Amino acid sequence: MTHRAPLTNHHTDGTPCPPEHKHTASGKPLHPDCPGRAYSQAVCTCGTWTFKDRGKGYVNESRKRHVASHANPAAP
Known part of the structure; x- marks a missing residue:
């Protein structure tokens, strides 16, 4: 299953x-x-991850890192 974590403002x-x-x-x-x-x-x-912050760029980087972790479950 491909997971997504859309960024919303x-x-x-x-x-x-x-x-x-x-x-x-x-x-x-x-x-x-x-x-x-x-x-x-x-x-x-x-369903187990959410991230909220004032910095849009910070949220976007965290989002990308989390979604990438689903492709490689051994990653931290």
Whole structure:
């Protein structure tokens, strides 16, 4: 089974921040109707892993590392 851990962005109230809401690298909104990205989150389809952090890049790297661990279960 191939596992996935899609990355999603969220506003401070927990609502999803749609992909069309573009941001600066620090999360400040470039879209007029967006309050800003408060955090990014990844949840794996394996059901045992989730990761949430303010840094989108950090979440993305952790997500990639986790999904790769399913391909090679002996990896740390």
